[in-house]
Amino acid sequence: MAATKVATAPMKVAQIPKAGADFEIVEREIPKPDRGQVRIKVQACGVCHSDALTKEGEWPGIQYPRVPGHEVVGIIDELDEGVSEWKQGQRVGVGWHGGRDGTCLACRRGDFRNCRNLKIPGISYDGGYQEYMVAPVEALVAIPESRFRRSSTVALRRNHHVQRAAAQRCFPRRPCCSAGCRRHHARRTRPRNGSSARRRSSRR
Numbered sequence: 001m002a003a004t005k006v007a008t009a010p011m012k013v014a015q016i017p018k019a020g021a022d023f024e025i026v027e028r029e030i031p032k033p034d035r036g037q038v039r040i041k042v043q044a045c046g047v048c049h050s051d052a053l054t055k056e057g058e059w060p061g062i063q064y065p066r067v068p069g070h071e072v073v074g075i076i077d078e079l080d081e082g083v084s085e086w087k088q089g090q091r092v093g094v095g096w097h098g099g100r101d102g103t104c105l106a107c108r109r110g111d112f113r114n115c116r117n118l119k120i121p122g123i124s125y126d127g128g129y130q131e132y133m134v135a136p137v138e139a140l141v142a143i144p145e146s147r148f149r150r151s152s153t154v155a156l157r158r159n160h161h162v163q164r165a166a167a168q169r170c171f172p173r174r175p176c177c178s179a180g181c182r183r184h185h186a187r188r189t190r191p192r193n194g195s196s197a198r199r200r201s202s203r204r
């Protein structure tokens with residue numbers, strides 16, 4: 001009698017199977033990095049209000065099932081052979097900016113966060129709610145050991161909200177994704193007079 005074959009899927013992911021559905025934990029094969037990409041062994045991923053965009057299908061064009069998560073910290077465990085500026089074992093983060101075209105007007109101004117073809121982890125491709133994720137090199141930030149000890153996902157989260165708020169000041173009609181951004185933006189753009197303005201400026 002032939003031995004029973006047991007399929008062993010090597011990693012777990014938390015995915016949204018379709019817009020409006022609940023999270024489900026499923027097993028998948030560990031993905032391989034494609035051209036210009038690295039694979040990250042995820043150590044932590046922040047939970048952000050913007051994940052609701054994926055959960056509820058409120059961002060146009062999301063393909064399901066989709067794994068949310070755009071505040072990711074982990075270790076590079078495999079790279080495309082063409083990638084030379086990053087190395088295996090390096091700790092990196094991936095935030096809201098998950099890739100760009102490099103050619104649109106915003107990119108040519110160096111304003112990559114407002115790229116017309118911006119890619120967002122957890123929306124454009126599978127994000128950090130999984131054991132391994134693949135990301136393009138332009139999405140990576142290096143995270144030195146000392147910073148990781150000070151909770152890198154908190155730093156990425158702050159970075160997300162501050163940068164999106166800054167983007168909204170430059171491009172006020174662009175939607176701002178999270179409650180955190182809106183609060184930050186409102187505080188920064190309120191008229192600066194009286195004692196409350198002085199208090200705010202002393203906090204910066």
Ligand SMILES: [Zn+2]
Nearest residue numbers: 048050071160
């Ligand atoms: Zn976020």
Ligand SMILES: [Zn+2]
Nearest residue numbers: 102104107115
């Ligand atoms: Zn662009």
